[in-house]
Amino acid sequence: MLKQIGRIADECTGEAALFTLSQEKPGDWWEVEALYDLSFAPGRTLLSSYRLRDDVPPVAELCRVARDESGILGGAIRYWPVRIGHWHALLLGPVAVHPTAQGEGLGAALIRDTVERARALEWSRVLLVGDEPYYRRFGFGHLSGVEMPPPTNPERILGLELVPGAWQGVAGEVTRYA
Numbered sequence: 001m002l003k004q005i006g007r008i009a010d011e012c013t014g015e016a017a018l019f020t021l022s023q024e025k026p027g028d029w030w031e032v033e034a035l036y037d038l039s040f041a042p043g044r045t046l047l048s049s050y051r052l053r054d055d056v057p058p059v060a061e062l063c064r065v066a067r068d069e070s071g072i073l074g075g076a077i078r079y080w081p082v083r084i085g086h087w088h089a090l091l092l093g094p095v096a097v098h099p100t101a102q103g104e105g106l107g108a109a110l111i112r113d114t115v116e117r118a119r120a121l122e123w124s125r126v127l128l129v130g131d132e133p134y135y136r137r138f139g140f141g142h143l144s145g146v147e148m149p150p151p152t153n154p155e156r157i158l159g160l161e162l163v164p165g166a167w168q169g170v171a172g173e174v175t176r177y178a
Protein backbone atom coordinates (compact mmCIF):
# COMPACT_ATOMS: atom_id res chain seq x y z
CA MET A 1 0.00 0.00 0.00
CA LEU A 2 1.33 3.43 -0.97
CA LYS A 3 1.02 6.60 1.02
CA GLN A 4 1.98 10.04 -0.22
CA ILE A 5 3.23 12.67 2.15
CA GLY A 6 3.32 16.43 1.72
CA ARG A 7 5.52 18.33 -0.63
CA ILE A 8 8.93 18.99 0.84
CA ALA A 9 10.79 22.01 -0.46
CA ASP A 10 14.44 21.74 -1.47
CA GLU A 11 16.41 24.50 0.25
CA CYS A 12 18.69 25.22 -2.72
CA THR A 13 16.44 24.89 -5.74
CA GLY A 14 13.16 25.83 -4.07
CA GLU A 15 11.68 22.85 -5.84
CA ALA A 16 9.37 20.58 -3.96
CA ALA A 17 9.68 16.84 -3.72
CA LEU A 18 6.66 14.66 -3.27
CA PHE A 19 7.69 11.60 -1.30
CA THR A 20 5.73 8.39 -1.47
CA LEU A 21 5.95 5.81 1.30
CA SER A 22 5.71 2.18 0.31
CA GLN A 23 6.66 -1.22 1.66
CA GLU A 24 10.31 -2.10 1.16
CA LYS A 25 10.78 -4.75 -1.54
CA PRO A 26 13.50 -7.42 -1.47
CA GLY A 27 15.31 -5.54 -4.27
CA ASP A 28 15.48 -2.39 -2.09
CA TRP A 29 17.59 -4.07 0.59
CA TRP A 30 21.08 -2.93 -0.41
CA GLU A 31 19.95 0.57 -1.34
CA VAL A 32 18.47 0.95 2.15
CA GLU A 33 21.66 -0.46 3.67
CA ALA A 34 23.64 2.17 1.73
CA LEU A 35 21.39 4.92 3.10
CA TYR A 36 21.95 3.62 6.63
CA ASP A 37 25.72 3.50 6.04
CA LEU A 38 25.61 7.12 4.90
CA SER A 39 23.43 8.28 7.80
CA PHE A 40 25.03 6.50 10.76
CA ALA A 41 28.54 6.43 12.16
CA PRO A 42 30.85 3.76 10.72
CA GLY A 43 30.56 0.40 12.40
CA ARG A 44 26.81 0.69 13.05
CA THR A 45 26.28 -3.05 12.60
CA LEU A 46 28.71 -3.75 15.45
CA LEU A 47 26.25 -2.13 17.90
CA SER A 48 24.82 -4.62 20.35
CA SER A 49 21.25 -3.91 19.21
CA TYR A 50 22.13 -5.44 15.83
CA ARG A 51 22.70 -8.81 17.50
CA LEU A 52 18.92 -8.87 18.13
CA ARG A 53 18.44 -8.76 14.35
CA ASP A 54 20.92 -11.49 13.39
CA ASP A 55 19.18 -14.26 11.41
CA VAL A 56 15.73 -12.87 12.28
CA PRO A 57 13.56 -11.60 9.42
CA PRO A 58 12.33 -8.03 9.83
CA VAL A 59 8.58 -7.36 10.03
CA ALA A 60 7.99 -6.92 6.30
CA GLU A 61 4.80 -4.84 6.54
CA LEU A 62 6.60 -2.29 8.73
CA CYS A 63 9.72 -1.90 6.60
CA ARG A 64 8.94 1.17 4.53
CA VAL A 65 10.81 3.39 2.11
CA ALA A 66 10.19 6.99 1.06
CA ARG A 67 10.97 7.78 -2.58
CA ASP A 68 10.59 11.05 -4.46
CA GLU A 69 8.95 11.44 -7.85
CA SER A 70 12.18 10.32 -9.56
CA GLY A 71 12.32 7.20 -7.43
CA ILE A 72 15.26 8.46 -5.39
CA LEU A 73 15.38 7.01 -1.88
CA GLY A 74 14.89 9.74 0.73
CA GLY A 75 14.33 7.70 3.87
CA ALA A 76 13.76 4.22 5.24
CA ILE A 77 12.59 2.49 8.39
CA ARG A 78 12.70 -1.13 9.51
CA TYR A 79 11.37 -3.08 12.48
CA TRP A 80 12.30 -6.40 14.05
CA PRO A 81 10.39 -8.54 16.53
CA VAL A 82 12.07 -9.10 19.90
CA ARG A 83 11.24 -10.86 23.15
CA ILE A 84 11.36 -9.65 26.74
CA GLY A 85 10.71 -12.75 28.82
CA HIS A 86 7.38 -14.07 27.51
CA TRP A 87 6.38 -10.69 26.06
CA HIS A 88 6.78 -9.68 22.44
CA ALA A 89 7.75 -6.21 21.25
CA LEU A 90 8.69 -4.42 18.07
CA LEU A 91 12.21 -3.03 17.86
CA LEU A 92 12.00 0.18 15.81
CA GLY A 93 15.00 0.90 13.66
CA PRO A 94 17.10 1.61 11.92
CA VAL A 95 15.33 4.74 10.69
CA ALA A 96 17.20 7.26 8.58
CA VAL A 97 16.56 10.14 6.23
CA HIS A 98 19.06 11.16 3.55
CA PRO A 99 21.11 14.17 4.75
CA THR A 100 19.70 16.31 1.91
CA ALA A 101 16.13 15.65 3.06
CA GLN A 102 16.52 15.86 6.85
CA GLY A 103 14.50 18.25 8.98
CA GLU A 104 11.55 18.37 6.60
CA GLY A 105 9.28 15.92 8.36
CA LEU A 106 10.18 12.76 6.48
CA GLY A 107 11.48 10.94 9.57
CA ALA A 108 8.30 11.85 11.45
CA ALA A 109 6.16 10.66 8.52
CA LEU A 110 7.95 7.28 8.42
CA ILE A 111 7.60 6.82 12.18
CA ARG A 112 3.93 7.90 12.39
CA ASP A 113 2.95 5.83 9.36
CA THR A 114 4.57 2.66 10.70
CA VAL A 115 3.38 3.11 14.28
CA GLU A 116 -0.20 3.29 12.97
CA ARG A 117 0.41 0.20 10.85
CA ALA A 118 1.87 -1.65 13.84
CA ARG A 119 -1.25 -0.81 15.86
CA ALA A 120 -3.47 -2.04 13.02
CA LEU A 121 -1.44 -5.27 12.93
CA GLU A 122 -2.24 -5.62 16.66
CA TRP A 123 1.26 -5.24 18.02
CA SER A 124 1.09 -3.98 21.61
CA ARG A 125 4.41 -2.23 22.24
CA VAL A 126 7.38 -0.65 20.48
CA LEU A 127 10.95 -0.44 21.76
CA LEU A 128 13.92 1.52 20.46
CA VAL A 129 17.35 2.80 21.40
CA GLY A 130 17.56 6.48 20.57
CA ASP A 131 17.39 10.13 21.50
CA GLU A 132 14.43 10.80 23.79
CA PRO A 133 14.24 14.50 22.74
CA TYR A 134 13.40 13.34 19.22
CA TYR A 135 11.18 10.36 19.96
CA ARG A 136 9.06 11.85 22.75
CA ARG A 137 7.02 13.76 20.13
CA PHE A 138 5.71 10.38 18.98
CA GLY A 139 4.82 9.32 22.53
CA PHE A 140 8.00 7.38 23.40
CA GLY A 141 9.26 7.53 26.98
CA HIS A 142 12.02 5.98 29.09
CA LEU A 143 11.57 2.33 30.01
CA SER A 144 12.84 1.17 33.36
CA GLY A 145 13.67 -2.47 33.91
CA VAL A 146 13.96 -3.29 30.21
CA GLU A 147 17.57 -4.29 29.48
CA MET A 148 19.09 -4.12 26.01
CA PRO A 149 22.24 -6.14 25.34
CA PRO A 150 25.24 -4.32 26.86
CA PRO A 151 26.74 -1.87 26.35
CA THR A 152 23.55 0.18 25.91
CA ASN A 153 22.99 3.45 27.73
CA PRO A 154 19.78 2.81 29.76
CA GLU A 155 18.76 6.44 29.22
CA ARG A 156 18.34 5.67 25.53
CA ILE A 157 15.98 2.71 25.97
CA LEU A 158 12.55 4.05 25.01
CA GLY A 159 9.11 2.54 24.66
CA LEU A 160 5.72 3.33 23.18
CA GLU A 161 2.43 1.68 24.13
CA LEU A 162 0.19 0.80 21.20
CA VAL A 163 -2.48 -0.34 23.63
CA PRO A 164 -2.90 1.29 27.05
CA GLY A 165 -0.75 -0.28 29.75
CA ALA A 166 1.21 -2.44 27.31
CA TRP A 167 4.57 -1.73 28.99
CA GLN A 168 3.25 -2.07 32.55
CA GLY A 169 5.05 -4.89 34.34
CA VAL A 170 7.24 -5.69 31.33
CA ALA A 171 10.83 -6.06 32.50
CA GLY A 172 13.92 -8.10 31.85
CA GLU A 173 16.42 -8.71 29.10
CA VAL A 174 15.53 -8.06 25.50
CA THR A 175 16.39 -11.16 23.50
CA ARG A 176 16.38 -12.32 19.92
CA TYR A 177 13.09 -13.48 18.46
CA ALA A 178 14.33 -16.91 17.57
Ligand SMILES: CC(C)(COP(=O)(O)OP(=O)(O)OC[C@H]1O[C@@H](n2cnc3c(N)ncnc32)[C@H](O)[C@@H]1OP(=O)(O)O)[C@@H](O)C(=O)NCCC(=O)NCCS
Nearest residue numbers: 039095096097102103104105106107108129130131133134
Ligand atom coordinates in the same frame (compact mmCIF):
# COMPACT_ATOMS: atom_id res chain seq x y z
C1 LIG B 1 16.76 11.15 13.12
C2 LIG B 1 16.20 11.31 11.71
C3 LIG B 1 15.62 9.98 11.23
C4 LIG B 1 15.05 12.32 11.78
O1 LIG B 1 14.47 12.46 10.49
P1 LIG B 1 14.16 13.93 9.91
O2 LIG B 1 13.31 13.76 8.71
O3 LIG B 1 15.45 14.65 9.76
O4 LIG B 1 13.35 14.57 11.15
P2 LIG B 1 11.98 15.36 11.13
O5 LIG B 1 11.97 16.31 9.99
O6 LIG B 1 10.87 14.44 11.28
O7 LIG B 1 12.12 16.16 12.50
C5 LIG B 1 13.01 17.22 12.58
C6 LIG B 1 13.10 17.66 14.03
O8 LIG B 1 13.69 16.63 14.79
C7 LIG B 1 14.82 17.14 15.47
N1 LIG B 1 15.80 16.08 15.60
C8 LIG B 1 16.34 15.33 14.62
N2 LIG B 1 17.21 14.45 15.14
C9 LIG B 1 17.19 14.65 16.49
C10 LIG B 1 17.88 14.06 17.57
N3 LIG B 1 18.77 13.07 17.39
N4 LIG B 1 17.60 14.52 18.82
C11 LIG B 1 16.72 15.50 19.01
N5 LIG B 1 16.04 16.10 18.02
C12 LIG B 1 16.29 15.67 16.77
C13 LIG B 1 15.30 18.28 14.60
O9 LIG B 1 16.07 19.17 15.34
C14 LIG B 1 13.97 18.89 14.18
O10 LIG B 1 13.45 19.64 15.26
P3 LIG B 1 12.34 20.77 15.03
O11 LIG B 1 11.09 20.09 14.57
O12 LIG B 1 12.18 21.37 16.40
O13 LIG B 1 12.92 21.69 14.01
C15 LIG B 1 17.26 11.85 10.71
O14 LIG B 1 17.72 13.09 11.15
C16 LIG B 1 18.42 10.91 10.49
O15 LIG B 1 18.39 10.07 9.59
N6 LIG B 1 19.50 11.04 11.28
C17 LIG B 1 20.68 10.19 11.12
C18 LIG B 1 20.38 8.75 11.51
C19 LIG B 1 19.82 8.67 12.90
O16 LIG B 1 20.36 9.25 13.83
N7 LIG B 1 18.70 7.88 13.04
C20 LIG B 1 18.01 7.71 14.30
C21 LIG B 1 18.70 6.74 15.18
S1 LIG B 1 18.09 6.80 16.84
